Amino acid sequence: MAKLTGGGFTNLPPERPSLQAKLVRSHAAFARQEEGLFDDLFVLVLENADTGDIRGTCQIFTHVGQTWPFYSYRIGTVTKHSQALNRTFRAQILNLVNDLEGCSEVGGLFLHPNERAGGLGMLLARSRYLFIARHRARFADRILAELRGVIDEAGASPFWDGVAGRFFGMNFQEADVFNATHGNQFIADLMPKHPIYTAMLNEHARAVMGIPHPTGRAAMRMLENEGFVFEHYIDIFDGGPTMMARTDQVKTIRGAITSTVIGIGEADGAALISTGHLAEFRVAHGYARDTGEGVIVDAVTARLLNLQAGDEIVHVTR
Template identity: 55%
Template structure:
């Protein structure tokens, strides 16, 4: 099969709603609410259509489709700049070391500090691939297309890119971390808090969450064990983020304790390796090297996997890749090797 990533639009609402019903909870960026998803798609269409300018508070929503049928099988999102409409909260793990000369003992206490350190960063998230299509590296195409889009529209994004991963949930779909901490201050279940955040934002965190450090020793064993742990379904996504160079530096999600990873934008592997070239023609079958190739700007953006043969400022592309991107000779493409 041949796959293509493109800008999403309102016509993709049914597909996105279907994905939202499959996530199993804790997937804030893809809530199972048609009105909210429609608003996100409208916001995304406006973002793709805007002129090139510094980031404000845009959302870019991508769709992955099978080229021959047009069936949408996955989606991913880019938030140009977080912390604009309301603070972007995280917990940061820190250690306080204290020594008693009388007792001749040293104590190291681990604490959670509520911070807004990612304010102004670009966030990548909302990546979901239909369970039946999780093969042949299709998820990697969906993930890396975001970084090619950033490389091709660099002015629209921040100097840092971050991602939050869904944290550990129990067999009932509840979060041990939330039950051990957040529930004590908000009086609502994880599902209720997660749903409210997805629909209305997390300003209620600023209203009710204590601002002083939380000593992790006061949390339950289950809550402590969940800190910085990724949900089983998110492990492939974490592996792809690490391949791009993302690092975990002790930041965790305020709801489920999942890890937040980050990297300087210019250090992203795909951004560093992205090259522009002019399409020279179709490459003979069986030659070239595998790459991810993109063309078009704004809402005309498309990306696909293809075999290429780069020759200076010109590049040859295989027939399937050229067809997926609807390219003509002489058009500009941006590519990075797989």
């Protein structure tokens, strides 16, 4: 799947040692028993229960900017007034900032191209929020999501070529691979710290600032439906938008209900149903009927999640 992303997907690099390191780090995070905010990474996967095939993946970072600095560009405005001309001038600028350091992050969402139907992308995306709801003490009060920016058919980034590429002597693909495997400290080492006036950039670079890759538009809509907003932070590599939300105000987290299963049988309320903690966490599309004393879960979902009467679940309306 990493090879199918088409590049620019920093959280899923098609490079075996990097992917292996992610899985090792995720294994350690799932094994950690103490509660609290650590620099952890959780990798979740979407499994076809009938075949056992892995058909998608997503990631949750608990506390960004702890091992490597977390850089963003913030789009701002400088206003100046000339008395001689009796005119006010407003210039758009890019500031290199660490404002989002310490947030949690949802990212790395990728669904196999053959599976992009039937709400599977929504299941994968919202599974992250149910995991956060289940393990709230392990996550920060703010959460972000970086969307991949515009990349052309040749794998080049107009934003990179117009901004950072001028300072680094490498193309976007080279920088992307280096960032995925070594972190972005080289940005701090080489990037000029003074504001960049966007009027000095070429038209192509300006046009893609804060614009998601065409394949990421659906992901942006899903984030917006969850309550994420664009607060003028963009990715330093491809100019893609960074979406922000208060963790407790994310729609799925806010709407998640903890209930006890009191029976397996007929249920008609479409829901996302999760069970288990940490490495035992599972979530599936299913049906749940609230009786006031507990919930009845449909038989198929109960089998998938190995549920029985007395088990605790966290569920949310689909």
